[in-house]
Amino acid sequence: xxxxxxxxxxxxxxSKPVQRLGDxxxxxxxxxxxxxxxxxxxxxxxxxxxxxxxxxxxxxxxISIFTSGETFWTYVWPLIFGTLWASALALVMxxxxxxxxxxxxxxxxxxxxxxGLGYVVDLLAAVPSVVFGLWGANTLAPLVQPFYLxxxxxxxxxxxxxxxxxxxxxxxxxxxxxxxxxxLPIITALSREVFLQTPVLHEEAxxxxxxxxxxxxxxxxxxxxxxxxxxxxxxxxxxxxxETMAVAMVLSSSGIISxxxxxxxxxxxxxxxxxxxxxxxxxxxVNVLIATGLMLFAITxxxxxxxxxxxxxxxxxxxxx
Amino acid sequence: xxxxxxxxLQRSGPASGSGQGSKPGTGSGAMxxxxxxxxxxxxxxxxxxxxxxxxxxxxxxxxxxxxxxxFNVAGAVxxxxxxxxxxIYLTALLVEGGRQAKDRLVTTLVSSAFIIAxxxxxxxxxxxxxRGTARFDVQLFTxxxxxxxxxxxxxLHAIVGTLIMTGIAALISVPIGLLTSIYLVEYGRGxxxxxxxFFVDVMTGIPSIVAGLFAYALFAIFFGPGIRLGIAGAVxxxxxxxxxxxxxxxxxxxxxxxxxxxxxxxxxxxxxxxxLKVVLPxxxxxxxxxxxxxxxxVIGETAPLLVAAGFTANMNYNPFDGRMQSLPVFVYSSYVxxxxxxxxxxxxxxxxxxxxxxxxxxxxxxARLVARAFSPKLGR
Numbered sequence: 001x002x003x004x005x006x007x008x009x010x011x012x013x014x015s016k017p018v019q020r021l022g023d024x025x026x027x028x029x030x031x032x033x034x035x036x037x038x039x040x041x042x043x044x045x046x047x048x049x050x051x052x053x054x055x056x057x058x059x060x061x062x063i064s065i066f067t068s069g070e071t072f073w074t075y076v077w078p079l080i081f082g083t084l085w086a087s088a089l090a091l092v093m094x095x096x097x098x099x100x101x102x103x104x105x106x107x108x109x110x111x112x113x114x115x116g117l118g119y120v121v122d123l124l125a126a127v128p129s130v131v132f133g134l135w136g137a138n139t140l141a142p143l144v145q146p147f148y149l150x151x152x153x154x155x156x157x158x159x160x161x162x163x164x165x166x167x168x169x170x171x172x173x174x175x176x177x178x179x180x181x182x183x184l185p186i187i188t189a190l191s192r193e194v195f196l197q198t199p200v201l202h203e204e205a206x207x208x209x210x211x212x213x214x215x216x217x218x219x220x221x222x223x224x225x226x227x228x229x230x231x232x233x234x235x236x237x238x239x240x241x242x243e244t245m246a247v248a249m250v251l252s253s254s255g256i257i258s259x260x261x262x263x264x265x266x267x268x269x270x271x272x273x274x275x276x277x278x279x280x281x282x283x284x285x286v287n288v289l290i291a292t293g294l295m296l297f298a299i300t301x302x303x304x305x306x307x308x309x310x311x312x313x314x315x316x317x318x319x320x321x
Numbered sequence: 322x323x324x325x326x327x328x329x330l331q332r333s334g335p336a337s338g339s340g341q342g343s344k345p346g347t348g349s350g351a352m353x354x355x356x357x358x359x360x361x362x363x364x365x366x367x368x369x370x371x372x373x374x375x376x377x378x379x380x381x382x383x384x385x386x387x388x389x390x391x392f393n394v395a396g397a398v399x400x401x402x403x404x405x406x407x408x409i410y411l412t413a414l415l416v417e418g419g420r421q422a423k424d425r426l427v428t429t430l431v432s433s434a435f436i437i438a439x440x441x442x443x444x445x446x447x448x449x450x451x452r453g454t455a456r457f458d459v460q461l462f463t464x465x466x467x468x469x470x471x472x473x474x475x476x477l478h479a480i481v482g483t484l485i486m487t488g489i490a491a492l493i494s495v496p497i498g499l500l501t502s503i504y505l506v507e508y509g510r511g512x513x514x515x516x517x518x519f520f521v522d523v524m525t526g527i528p529s530i531v532a533g534l535f536a537y538a539l540f541a542i543f544f545g546p547g548i549r550l551g552i553a554g555a556v557x558x559x560x561x562x563x564x565x566x567x568x569x570x571x572x573x574x575x576x577x578x579x580x581x582x583x584x585x586x587x588x589x590x591x592x593x594x595x596x597l598k599v600v601l602p603x604x605x606x607x608x609x610x611x612x613x614x615x616x617x618x619v620i621g622e623t624a625p626l627l628v629a630a631g632f633t634a635n636m637n638y639n640p641f642d643g644r645m646q647s648l649p650v651f652v653y654s655s656y657v658x659x660x661x662x663x664x665x666x667x668x669x670x671x672x673x674x675x676x677x678x679x680x681x682x683x684x685x686x687x688a689r690l691v692a693r694a695f696s697p698k699l700g701r
Contacts, residue, residue, distance in 0.1 A: 026593035027508050033500030034509070034517045037563060041520050044527070044560065047538040100434025108431055117435070124442055126681050128621025130649040131674045134656060135445045138452075138667075143395070181441045188438075212424035242528020244624035245653060271530045271624065278628050286546060293534040297527065304526035 045297075052291035058284055065277070065285040076292050078257050082267030083296065085259070086172055086247060087240040090179035095233050098184050102191035107217060118192065125185035133249030136178035137170060141250065144177075145169030148262045159259060166264035168252065173261040175251040179243055183236035190235065194228030195221050227310055234307030241271075241300050248272035270296040361416055366409055366425070373404035402433050446678075453675030456668040461676070466634035466646075471662035476673045478636040479651035485640055486551055486630065486647060487620050490558035495612055497559075498566025505567070506574040507596055524564040532560040533625030540629070551640030554630030554647065558619045565618060569611025573604040606695035613688035617681050623649035648677050 055063070060071045101121060105114050145168065152163035198221045206216040253268035268276075270292050278289055377400035381393055406429050413422035464475035501521075505514055536557035540548050577600050585595040601608075631644035632654045655670035 020591050020593070022593045023591055026596070027504075030500045030504035030508055031513075033497045034504045034513070036497055037501055037517060037524070037567070038520055040560065040563070041524055043539070044531070044535045047535055047542070048531070051534075051538045051541075097434045097437055100431045101438050104431045104435045108428060109435075120442070121438060123682075124438070126617060126685050127445065128623070128649055128674075128677050128681060130621065130623040130652045131445070131449065131678060134652060134670060134674055135441075135448055137656070139444060139448045140441075181438075184438055212420055214424040214427040215420065217427075238526050242526075242530065244528070244530045245649075249653070249656060271528060274530050274534070275624050275627055279631070282547065286541075290534050290538060293528075293531050297531045300526050300528055300531075301523060304523070308522055 048294045051287055052294045055288040055291040063284045065288055078255050078267050079270045079273050081257050083269040086176050086269055087237055089176035090240045091237050094180040094184050098187035101188045102195055106192050106195040121185050121188050129245045132178055133246045136250040141169035141174050152262055160261050162260040165262045170250055170252045171262050172266040175247045178246045178250055179240045183240050187232045187236040190232035191229050194225040198224045231307045231310040238300050238304045244271035244275045248275040369408045370405050373408055374401045377401045449675050452671040456672035461672050465636045472665040476651050479646040479648045482645040483647040486555045489555035490562055493559040494562040494566050498563045499570050501567050502570035505571050521564045521567050529622050530624040532557045533628030536629040549631030549644045551630055551645035554626045557625035557629045562615050562619045565615040570608050573607030577603045610688045610692040613684050617684035621681055623653055626650050
């Protein structure tokens, strides 16, 4: 800080602007806050890894949560499968509906209604996940159970609908429906933003050539918004992977690997398994559960990274970020 | 003068039907309107919809009579949708041709997508309202669950716990988040700012239960395994809340026009005072909205609190000592561990769910009102 005095006496243009004390305190505190975020994230990773290590290094015979002969990897693999399977089902159901809603709000609904309809869909995002779980287990599952029964009786030859149907309706398909409802607002909101950013000139040009509204959408809106919709779906997938309570409350799981949608023996998901087992866990079991949480963290991180990569690659074309 | 005479003549011409071939199709019944011919009228889609509704109601009424079961409302609605789609496609195909028919089919599909999304929303609100009001009474807000086995008891301990933990989480997250966003917008250049932006994105994607595990692991190192504290729940919530605050505040700060900053600099105002007195007041409405939405998001979080703060039936005002109940965890634990009188536990769960939804809705509403009332008028 000796330079300002020197600079003034030499009457040359000062090479650096004057640094006041308030400035330095303020910029220092903002920098600290930013660095704190990095530190927090590093701490999250470090603590999770630290607490996970015993689950992998200790003798599996000493860990009571494992059945005999089980290791960490055979324990976590069905959970990973269940997580991916439930999220994929949810995504398959949610994406077409979300694209439909986004198109409805951006291109079909009357202008005056459009914003209000957008708020209505956003209301879904405001409902806490535990309420979705309560609704799914108490209202949705009994409602769809007769339908499941009908499916297994009439379409049971398809492996997905293999009998016997669950008597409670609390199957992985029900859980996936609840997950789909929960990720619907995210995908809708992002897709709507992208669709609204389609250049109006493109749309008008298509209409001027005699295209119907659907042809206009297929020729201009969908190609323009494709990357945005893909990344929105990936972000929705990230949310579905980590969703805990809805699955924990709706699904009655037995920790097996099975593609059957309607039976009473379903694979569990990582997050739901942690929520169900953690309150009673002790000793090394806690480390095992934290290690499964680390796996979940890694999977969601990868999915979100892919989504961000797609958004950034198409940044100049779409407004999804 | 000639024009004033010819005008009434021309107007009366088509009506008289005399040979005025130079003026085709000006509203006469004899001449078809070229713009309306070959197109379905505006009311046709609605008529088709009504007809398919009637048909499907008739079918399901017959089924009801035949099988003796109740009237299947969901089935009738689904059949109406399918019938409507098929009917409008065929009608348009016959009258307007294939391209228009496809257009009308897509319109129907897109509209029904919206209705499909509304169905769970409406069902959820109706269920929560009808089942939650059974125990939505004074007792719910004045009593805890201490020594309650069957009926009675309340969620006061859970409401207090939620307020304490969310409050602490907001106290941690808002300063850190706001300062970070100021750093990113006003100071941050180069690698560090890029790294922070990237890792805030990463943080947004942390599953909520992983945040809970982190808080547990952190406190287990200092207090030994099996620890459950209110403050641990608050830390878990702030891990989830910080990135939301950073994102929304950053967006709001970027909206402040550069002219305002330059004007302040030109008057010789130091940078930190410019930020405090010019940038922040301009964007405070948006920042407040973002913070309230972030609170609304974390106040409904269950999993991290279940892991980090545990659950209890007792009142606990001290976040640094012992387990602390919260409203979402109260809903969950009432549902999972139903006692001998299962209905009493379920009623309490629904009433607490209703309370939770009301709180979240109120926060959302206030946030939107704040945004509308106090946003600066930038002349756009």
